[in-house]
Amino acid sequence: MSLGGGIFLFVVGAILAFAITVSPSWIDLQVMGYILMGAGVLIIILGIILLVRKRRSTVTTREGIDPATGLRYNTTERRDDADI
Template sequence: MSIGAGIALIVIGAILAFAVDLPNNYVDLTTIGYIMMGAGAIVFIIGLVLMVRRRQTDTVTRTEGVGDARVTRSTTRSSGDDLV
């Protein structure tokens, strides 16, 4: 979710900085565009770090015997170092 929000901020900031040329005496849209692009880059990087940092896989195996049930659950967590 935050990766998409970062991309959206970058795109909106680029539109404000480079494409909009409205006469305005109160607000500098170019500066606001640059600020939004910087914030979008920060949000995008934070989203990537959080996505890579926490990956978890749960596997549940159910084996039934002659009268009892046995459930085996194994949890595997991998860090971002494995992906590089």
């Protein structure tokens, strides 16, 4: 979603900055276009950073002998950082 939103803002900003020739008295569309393009680039960069961020996980293995039955047991547990 963040990549798509960033691309959308960049495209709308480019249209405002370069394609529209109307100039209302209350707003400068060229400056608004540059602001939207900058915001779009920032959102795209943040989206890429969030996509490549690694998820960490911990794997715990326990081995032993059950004192009641004398049988050997082996358990493995995996925990992601998102679960904390």
